[in-house]
Amino acid sequence: MNHQEKTPKKTLVRELIALHLISNLGARRIRMLIQAAGHPQDIFRMNRRELQSIHGIGPKTAEQIVSFDGWSEVDRILQKTERIGAVLMTLWDEDYPPLLREIYDSPLLLWIKGNRRALQTDSVAIVGTRKAGRYGRDAARLFARELSKRGLTITSGLAYGIDGAAHRATVAAGGCTVGVLGSGIDIIYPAAHKKLAADIIDTGGAIISEFPVGTDPDAGNFPVRNRIVSGLSLGTLVVASGIAGGSMITAKLALDQNREVFVVPHPIGTPNAIGCNNLIQRGMGKLVQDVEDILEEIEVHISKRDSEGREEEPGEDLDDTPRWRSLELDELSADICKTLQGNPLHIDDLAERLGVEPHKLLPTLLELELQECVRQMSGKNFELGF
Secondary structure (H helix, E strand, C coil), X not given: CCHHHHHHHHHHHHHHHHHHCCCXXXXXXXXXXXXXXXXXXXXXXXXXXXXXXXXXXXXXXXXXXXXXXXXXXXXXXXXXXXXXXXXXXXXXXXXXXXXXXXCCCCCCEEEEEECHHHHHCCEEEEEECCCCCHHHHHHHHHHHHHXXXXXXXXXXXCCCCHHHHHHHHHHHCCCCEEEECCCCCCCCCCHHHHHHHHHHHHCCCEEEECCCCCCCCCCCHHHHHHHHXXXXXXXXXXXXXXXXXXXXXXXXXXXHCCCEEEECCCCCCCCCHHHHXXXXXXXXXXXXXXXXXXXXXXXXXXXXXXXXXXXXXXXXXXXXXXXXXXXXXXXXXXXXXXXXXXXXXXXXXXXXXXXXXXXXXXXXHHHHHHCCCEEECHHHEEEECC
16 A cells, blocks of 8 residues: 555544544544545535534534634644554454444544554453452452453553453453543553553553543543443443442443343342442343353354454455455445546546435445545546555
């Protein structure tokens, strides 16, 4: 892949960071903006009236976009990202975590320190209260150790209590673990877990965040990051929890994402019993007593995925094969690529051949450009990528 082919992604990253700096915009509304504008760059060229015509964009947000002048801050974030040894992943990258891509509001950007490939592994989330008692901490260690020995990655939030116990047990067992932050990748919270974060990275795991570098660990960030904890995972194990709090939020998010929820039962009247026992009582999670109770559920998903992979035709030497043929594209995307097989086309000519209005082609062309299936040339001309 040459430098020219990489340029659209670099441009996209800069625009996405800028959009992340606009308060209360969020991944879902940024996606809607990209779909309406056709390309992230074009969002900042729209006027207030055009922006407010997009569902979910009010006068205040439109004004923030039109008046955005934080490009020097964007460049500072990119420079600091490189300086601290972090990398950026976008939703359109080929190695974006497949399970995370499936959720309703997948993060568009992820900052990563450590092993990027850790996000491609089969994972179970282990979550629970920061104020865990001995029973909860012992259970977290047990399940983390045994699951990691079975080759599963342990995902959690690097917090005190259950999170920390699960991460440490995985590291000690020589397993892979991923910590998801509610702050910028450069701000480990709590600070007492800086060494734990370093140990996670040193043993082949990763620390990730969707928040730009320099973002403080504000309370509102943690419920947002919890969807990533559950979204990365085949299932979420709630080890200890009160009736409210982050663990209960993560369990509900996992259910919304059509993922498994597992729950450690607690003796009646003990601390942190109410939340776990309530999930079991309401049928919102499977009571687990040992690691086999989890494995028998998630192995069904792993076997199904592996079986689907084996059903695909054996790969051939794709060096001379157009990239788009190796991807599962929707009908319009495939039609675009087929039409571009001969010669480059202006977007108006492409739209005429496909019988689709030009502005409706732009979002799909952007997706194909980011997947390196097509390239945009000067003057709104497009050619097939290889």
